[in-house]
Amino acid sequence: MATQAKATPRERLLEAAATLTYRDGVGIGVEALCRAAGVSKRSMYQLFESKDELLAASLEERASAFAVRLLPAADDDRPPRERILHVFEQAELQAGAPEFRGCRYLAVPIELKDESHSASQVARRVETDLTAFFRAEAGQGGASDPDLLARQLSLIFEGASAIAGIRVDNLAGLIALTVGTLFDSASVC
Amino acid sequence: MATQAKATPRERLLEAAATLTYRDGVGIGVEALCRAAGVSKRSMYQLFESKDELLAASLEERASAFAVRLLPAADDDRPPRERILHVFEQAELQAGAPEFRGCRYLAVPIELKDESHSASQVARRVETDLTAFFRAEAGQGGASDPDLLARQLSLIFEGASAIAGIRVDNLAGLIALTVGTLFDSASVC
Numbered sequence: 309m310a311t312q313a314k315a316t317p318r319e320r321l322l323e324a325a326a327t328l329t330y331r332d333g334v335g336i337g338v339e340a341l342c343r344a345a346g347v348s349k350r351s352m353y354q355l356f357e358s359k360d361e362l363l364a365a366s367l368e369e370r371a372s373a374f375a376v377r378l379l380p381a382a383d384d385d386r387p388p389r390e391r392i393l394h395v396f397e398q399a400e401l402q403a404g405a406p407e408f409r410g411c412r413y414l415a416v417p418i419e420l421k422d423e424s425h426s427a428s429q430v431a432r433r434v435e436t437d438l439t440a441f442f443r444a445e446a447g448q449g450g451a452s453d454p455d456l457l458a459r460q461l462s463l464i465f466e467g468a469s470a471i472a473g474i475r476v477d478n479l480a481g482l483i484a485l486t487v488g489t490l491f492d493s494a495s496v497c
Numbered sequence: 498m499a500t501q502a503k504a505t506p507r508e509r510l511l512e513a514a515a516t517l518t519y520r521d522g523v524g525i526g527v528e529a530l531c532r533a534a535g536v537s538k539r540s541m542y543q544l545f546e547s548k549d550e551l552l553a554a555s556l557e558e559r560a561s562a563f564a565v566r567l568l569p570a571a572d573d574d575r576p577p578r579e580r581i582l583h584v585f586e587q588a589e590l591q592a593g594a595p596e597f598r599g600c601r602y603l604a605v606p607i608e609l610k611d612e613s614h615s616a617s618q619v620a621r622r623v624e625t626d627l628t629a630f631f632r633a634e635a636g637q638g639g640a641s642d643p644d645l646l647a648r649q650l651s652l653i654f655e656g657a658s659a660i661a662g663i664r665v666d667n668l669a670g671l672i673a674l675t676v677g678t679l680f681d682s683a684s685v686c
Contacts, residue, residue, distance in 0.1 A: 333610055335524040409610050417663040418604050421522055428663070435665045459666055460675050466665075467656025474606040474617070476624045476655075477648055486649050486679070493678040 318355050320345040325366035330412050334363060334419045334427075364426035367416060371434050374413070377402070379441060388449030389496050392442060392461065396483045399465060403472035403479055410473020414466055438462060449496040457494045461487065507544050509534040514555035519601050523552060523608045523616075553615035556605060560623050563602070566591070568630060577638030578685050581631060581650065585672045588654060592661035592668055599662020603655055627651060638685040646683045650676065 315323065324345040328336045338359050342349050356362040380386070380394045402408060409415065413435055417428040443458035451457045464486055471477040504512070513533040517525045527548050531538050545551040569575070569583045591597060598604065602624055606617040632647035640646045653675055660666040 331610065333524070333608055335522070410607055414659055414663065415607050418599055418607050418659070419522055421520065421598050423664045432663065432665055435660075435663075439665075456671070456674070459671050462666065463656040463660060463671065463675065464652065465656075466659040467652040467654075470603055470607070470655040470659045471624075471652060474603065474621065474624075475612045476621055476628075477651065482645070482648050482652065485645070486652065489679060489682045490675070493682070 317345065317347045317351055321347055321352055321355060321362060322366045322369045325362050326370055326412075329363060329366070329416065330409060331407075334416060360426060363416070364430050367412065367427050367430040367434070370412070371430070371437075374434060375437070378438070387497060388445040389491055392445050392449075392491075393484060393487060395438075395441075396465070396468070396487055399468060400479050400483055403468065408473065411466070411469040414469050415473070435462065435466075438465065446494065446496060449491075451494040451496045453494060457490060457496065460490050464490070506534065506536045506540055510536055510541055510544060510551060511555045511558045514551050515559050515601070518552060518555070518605065519598060520596075523605060549615060552605070553619050556601065556616050556619040556623070559601070560619070560626075563623060564626070567627070576686060577634040578680055581634050581638075581680075582673060582676060584627075584630075585654070585657070585676055588657060589668050589672055592657065597662065600655070600658040603658050604662070624651065624655075627654065635683065635685060638680075640683040640685045642683060646679060646685065649679050653679070 321341065324341050325336075328341060328344055332340075338349060338352065341359070341362070342352050345352075352362070356365065378395050378398050380391045384391060384394070386394075399411075413431040417423065417425075417431045420428050422428060423432075439458050439462045442461040443454050446454035446457040446461075464483065468479055468483055472479050510530065513530050517530060517533055521529075527538060527541065530548070530551070531541050534541075541551070545554065567584050567587050569580045573580060573583070575583075588600075602620040606612065606614075606620045609617050611617060612621075628647050628651045631650040632643050635643035635646040635650075653672065657668055657672055661668050
């Protein structure tokens with residue numbers, strides 16, 4: 309890729325970690341990561357203390373892109389209901405891609421099976437930030453219980469990522485309708 | 498364990514595969530599996546063609562226990578609404594255990610990242626069977642759209658497994674309420 313030629317070794321390692329762990333899982337070896345990044349193992353260990361640290365940094369580095377791809381723009385002045393639906397529309401669009409394997413912030417902690425791992429902590433923070441967005445919008449929209457609605461929306465978000473990621477459901481006609489039912493129940497406008 | 502002493506090598510391998518992959522992930526090595534089962538690698542390869550086949554067989558072998566632990570008994574004559582809620586109550590109970598890491602039928606395909614893997618296929622069948630249970634009960638309960646409600650319930654089930662498994666939400670006060678809202682919207686009795 310033309311842009312990669314100018315990327316620093318650190319950027320190339322972060323990119324390789326994000327791409328390869330998403331495709332192959334967190335068990336991917338250091339050698340494969342270094343090969344894909346075109347960086348020696350020695351250089352990698354000068355930049356990152358361990359593969360674990362590289363993995364956590366790659367999740368951190370992707371977090372803002374994750375938010376940009378999902379959340380409505382700050383100046384998007386549609387009502388809260390539509391701003392929340394925007395997130396689910398984006399998620400559904402992404403889930404339709406053939407290479408979709410679920411949200412990385414769900415897959416990585418499931419794979420690591422270690423909630424104290426630095427990458428699991430980054431993932432949990434990203435999930436918590438999304439719930440906080442839902443809560444703020446739910447409050448703006450006059451939800452009867454913004455906390456509950458925010459947790460419900462995160463439940464739907466993760467469930468959708470999970471069932472689409474393992475190809476159990478293609479989400480068609482499912483998500484907007486379910487979210488709409490929860491909105492109505494919480495009297496969100 | 499006393500009962501393990503009488504188990505056959507095949508049973509011990511299935512048990513080790515189920516226990517260790519749940520705890521450590523599908524990347525667990527053949528040596529570790531054989532050591533835990535007290536079976537030589539040679540014997541393992543006489544019983545199973547590969548670790549992949551052992552993994553698929555272990556998921557298959559656990560499938561009936563999974564159903565027994567979740568589903569209401571056949572002679573449980575409560576209304577469909579309560580029979581469905583029973584599944585979520587059981588799931589919530591299981592999610593409260595300190596060793597809970599999400600449903601294995603969700604975690605294994607997420608980890609494998611290969612929908613054609615025999616273990617992913619077993620997992621998908623187990624998930625589909627659960628959706629079929631929901632659909633049958635939704636139909637019995639007079640749901641306005643039993644197919645939609647069944648997909649919604651599977652969405653909630655997987656979402657709950659996911660967020661509890663990665664410790665983003667403890668599910669307290671969340672699931673029964675959300676399922677109840679969907680029941681009401683579908684006019685289930």
